[in-house]
Structure formats: C-alpha cells, structure tokens
Amino acid sequence: MSAKAHLRQLGQLGQRRAKAKAAWRSLSHRDQRLMLAMGAFLLAMLVWLGGVKPALRSIDHWERELPRLRSQAAALQSLLAGVQVPPAGADVAEALRESLDNQGLRGHYQLGGDARTWRLQFDEAPASATLAWLRQCGQRFNLNISEAQLLRASSDTRSTDAGPQGSIEGRLSGFVRMEQAPGAKEAS
Template identity: 35%
Template sequence: MSDRLRQSGFVDLQLARWRNRRGQIVAHWQRLAARERRILKVAALGLALLFSWFGLIEPPLEKMAHWQAELPRLHSQSVALEEVLRDMAPIAGEPVDLWQRLRQSLDTSPLNGHYRLAEAAESPPESVRVLFMDAPAGPLMEWLQHSAPELRLTITEAHLRRASATDTNGPVATVSGDIRLEPAQTAKETR
C-alpha cells in the first residue's frame, strides 16, 4: 500500500506541503520581534504546564483525596459487618456440627420421632440425607421452608409420597420419603 502511495506521488505531495508550511512558520517566527518571541515561548510553556497539571497531575490527586475520605467510611462499614457476622455465628450452647444442629432442629419440631438421619456411608460427604416415616405433612413443609434455610441448608433432592393410610380424608396428612440437604454456599465460596 505504501509503495502504491509513493508511486502515485501522494507521499511526495504531502512532504512538499509540510515543508512549505514549515517554511512559512519559520519565516513568520523570524519576522517576530524578540519580545513577541519571548511572549509566545512563555505562553507555550504556560500552556504546557496547565496541560500537565490539569491533565496529568490533578486527576490522580483527586482520586487520592476521594479514597482518603472514603476509607474511614468503608472501614466503619467493615467493622459493622464483622459485628453482624459475629452475631450470626452459632450462639454458645448451640451445636457447631451440622448433624447436631439438624438433629436438634428436628427434635424440637413436631417431626420428632418421624425421621432418621442417614448414615455417612449412605449419603455423599457434603450432604445430609433425612428419611421421614409417617411424618405430618404440614409441619414437614414448614420445617423445609423455614428451619432448613435457617440452618443454612438447601434442598437438593426430595422424594416424598403420601403415607399409606386407610383414612385418606383425615385432617392430618402424613408423608414418607427422603430428602437430601446440602450446606448453602456462602458468598466467598461462590467466587
């Protein structure tokens, strides 16, 4: 492409124009008085300094000032967040182990006596399997909607069926089956 431009004379034409324009500028500069040259040099230096200040120095200084003002606020928010997270930690006397917390939650609900936790060999290492036998359906659904999320558990699999009972029109429906629960991922784990 550049060879074609040279052959067509485009490059030579542009160089000739540049030389002509440069010659005009030099001639105009030489016709100026020494005082005018000095004024133009000072003005050019002033413009260069203004450009350097407003274009290169002031923006980083403003960012530094902004972050120096923001850091104390962010630090106080971080401290407040740490306090909230510390308050969310298991209360003294509350079991730290997932199995103990799950067992305690089920024992204090109407589901006591209607469940069995699967052995470790029966469920994957990061999940808990709970087997329900003739459990009241209402309390079970309430426990799954409210208590399981409070324990930071998510339901990954559920197989429930209405328990075989002779009175299907009774006031309390019972269900049997198994539910697999896994610990909910925290924000740090999802990254």
C-alpha cells in the same frame, strides 16, 4: 496513496515549516521569549488539567470514601461473624451431634442418615431442649423437618429449682426426619 501525492504533501509541509521559521525570526527577541513562556504555560496547563487535577480529585474522593467503606466493612464483618455456615458433606453428621450435645441432649438421641436425609430418634429427651434445638436446626444446617412423631414420655421429672411448687420438665420420645433444604448445596 501514490508516491506523487506523498511527495506533494511533504513539499507542502516543508513550505509551512519554512514560513513558520521565517515568522519566528521576524519576531523580536522579547516576543520570542513571550511566545516560549506562553507555550510553556499552555503545556503546564495541559499537564495540570489532563493529569494532575484529575488525580488529586480522585485522591480527595477516596480519602472521603475510604472511612465510610471501612466502617461498612466492619459492620458487615461483625454481622457475618454471627452467621454460621452450614457444614458440608460428612461434617453435617458431626455438626449435628455436636449441636445436640451442646443443647443438653447427649444420651437421649440416635442419629442416622446420609448427606440429604437424616433421621433423629429421641428417647426421653428433655422437651424444652429438644424443641429449642428443632427451632434452630433448620437455619443452622439447611434442613427442613419433613416428618416428626414426638410423644410425651411417661417418666416426667419434677424440677424443684423453679419455685416452691416446682415445674414439670416434660420428656419426649419419638423421631424426626429432616431433609436438606431446597437450594442447599449437595455434598460432593
């Protein structure tokens, strides 16, 4: 933009300003007060519509949404509390041993392997406890059973607390090979 064009625009702006002052002075004192009140009202409406009302609407929205979100978070938290995160790396061996011991298999197994493949040797382990543990180990530890050879041991014991005739608690011997499930994180 040239200097002449800039000066011309400033001149036009000055003329408009002078016309506005003249129009303002031509108004009566009462009309000037009405114009100021209308200007203040328009400014207040702009502030209300542009700032305050959207903020109040947002507050109302979140006051309705927060209790719902909190109840969903509580439900999700209780759901996640029941999920057991599989241990990583060297902790897997300790977690497997602890799980086997808690299932009542202490002294009936030998565990060996690394972070991806595990071999579990059973020696006359209670059949019900062994099978119960095998059913839940895949989900809990992200392990898939790749091979299993379990045989009924010859020294079954008769349980007398199951009723007058008793029931036979089977014993199993053999091995189970487990591998880390596809998609599970490797130990680092």
